[in-house]
Amino acid sequence: KQEVTQIPAALSVPEGENLVLNCSFTDSAIYNLQWFRQDPGKGLTSLLLIQSSQREQTSGRLNASLDKSSGRSTLYIAASQPGDSATYLCAVTNFGNEKLTFGTGTRLTIIP
Amino acid sequence: EAGVVQSPRYKIIEKKQPVAFWCNPISGHNTLYWYLQNLGQGPELLIRYENEEAVDDSQLPKDRFSAERLKGVDSTLKIQPAELGDSAVYLCASSGRVNEQFFGPGTRLTVL
Numbered sequence: 603k604q605e606v607t608q609i610p611a612a613l614s615v616p617e618g619e620n621l622v623l624n625c626s627f628t629d630s631a632i633y634n635l636q637w638f639r640q641d642p643g644k645g646l647t648s649l650l651l652i653q654s655s656q657r658e659q660t661s662g663r664l665n666a667s668l669d670k671s672s673g674r675s676t677l678y679i680a681a682s683q684p685g686d687s688a689t690y691l692c693a694v695t696n697f698g699n700e701k702l703t704f705g706t707g708t709r710l711t712i713i714p
Numbered sequence: 715e716a717g718v719v720q721s722p723r724y725k726i727i728e729k730k731q732p733v734a735f736w737c738n739p740i741s742g743h744n745t746l747y748w749y750l751q752n753l754g755q756g757p758e759l760l761i762r763y764e765n766e767e768a769v770d771d772s773q774l775p776k777d778r779f780s781a782e783r784l785k786g787v788d789s790t791l792k793i794q795p796a797e798l799g800d801s802a803v804y805l806c807a808s809s810g811r812v813n814e815q816f817f818g819p820g821t822r823l824t825v826l
Contacts, residue, residue: 606756634813645718645805646757646817691756700745700813701770704756 604629604696608705615682616713623677623708625692630670633695636702637666637677639688646691650677682712716740718818720806726824732794735821739787739808746783747815748791749805757805763789793823801825 605628615621625635634653638646650659650666652675658667665678675692689709693702719738727733739746744765749757760779762770765786774781778797783789793800803820 636814638817643822645720645819646807648814648816651812651814693756695813699770700809701747701759701762702749702757702815704758706754706756 604632604694604703606692606694606703606705608690608692608708610708611706612709612711614711614713617682617684619682620678620680621682621710623679623690623692623710625675625677625705627673627675627694627703629696630673631697632670633697633700635666635668635675635692635694637664637675638691638693640691640707641688649690684712684714686710687712718806718808718816720804720818720821722821723819724822724824726826727796728826729798730795732792733796733823734793735791735804735806735823737789737791737806737818739789739806740810740816743808743810743816744786745809745813746789747807747809748781748789749807749817751803751805751820753802760791796823796825798825 607626636651637649640646652659652668663680668675689707691707693704746763748760751757761774763783781791803822805820807815807817809815
C-alpha cells in the first residue's frame with residue numbers, strides 16, 4: 603500500500619527566502635506525482651505535475667523534482683511572498699490505479 | 715475555461731438526514747473522482763468514474779453512500795442516512811488524457 607509522508611507539518615519563513623518542501627513515498631512504481639496548494643476553506647489548486655519519466659518541472663518561482671529510486675520529491679519555492687502562505691500537498695498515482703494518494707501536507711507561513 | 719463546479723459549498727444537516735452533493739467536471743474530462751477530506755488530512759478517494767462507469771468504488775461505504783454519473787458528465791454523491799462522523803469536506807476532481815487532476819472548491823458538510 604502506497605504511503606506518502608510530508609515533513610515538516612508546518613514551516614514559517616521570512617519573506618524573500620527560498621525554501622524547500624519535502625515529500626516521500628514508499629512505493630516507487632509511480633505513474634506521476636502532483637503538487638497542490640490548498641488555501642483555508644478552499645479546494646486544491648494543481649501546481650505541478652511530474653510524470654514518472656521526468657526528473658523535474660518548473661512553473662514560475664516553483665520547481666519540483668522527482669527521484670523515484672529514493673522515493674522522494676521536493677518543491678522549491680524561490681523568493682517567497684506572503685501570498686505563498688497555504689498548505690502544500692503532494693500526491694502520487696501508481697501504475698494500474700489512477701487514484702491519488704496524498705500526504706498530510708505542509709502548512710507554510712511566509713512572514714512579511 | 716471553467717473549472718470543476720461543486721454545489722452546495724456548505725451544508726449543515728442533522729444526523730440521520732439525507733444529503734446530496736453535485737459536481738460538474740471540466741468539459742471534455744472523462745474521469746471524475748470523489749474524495750473525502752477530514753480536517754488536517756489529505757483527501758482520500760471514495761469513487762472514480764470513467765465516463766459513466768464506476769471503475770473504483772472500493773473505498774465507498776456502500777451501506778450509506780451512493781453515487782451516480784448520468785450520461786458521463788455531471789455526478790451526484792449521496793449519503794443516507796448521515797452520521798456525525800461524516801462531517802468533512804467532499805471534493806470532486808476531474809482529469810483528461812494526461813491524468814492531471816483538477817479539483818473543485820469542495821462541499822463542507824457538518825452533521826449535527
